[in-house]
Amino acid sequence: MSSAVIAALATAALLAVPVPASATSSPSGCEGTRIVHTPVKIQGGDTAAYIHVFYDARSATACAYLNSTNQTWGYSKNMTIQLKHCARPSQTRGVCNGQLQSTAVGGWSKGRSDIATLHITDGYIMGVGRIWWNNNYGLNQSRAVAKVSNAAVAQRDLDQAVTTADEATR
Structure with a gap:
């Protein structure tokens, strides 16, 4: 086998290894555990981007961004990402019960949107993503199910939030 073929196989093997959703940082620079990952679809049903929300318990910082899909990567799009800090959980997408702050x-x-950040020590996080270009428009809002709290109990709460969010998006 040639060295080029071996190198190609090694690269393919590395690309096939899944990255856990609870990675300590994202490629965008957001730190912490990913707690929301949900699509933003345009009319017609195509997914144009994904909402990514992370929470870092050490700094009590939530951050979020939109990431284009392969289908829309490279096309100039107006992308807005919003983080909402909610006092209570919601069972409905887009509902922020007792909104405390947002950005x-x-x-x-x-490709990727800019990053929105909020300092949150206790409560629930919701992500909102909007995207449009030409005649294409998409909007999606997560549910406020990602519970965060002080660093002493944050890891337990984040583990539960990731499980709940994964179940909610199935």
């Missing part, structure tokens, strides 16, 4: 960033991007 949003937006702009034109061909």
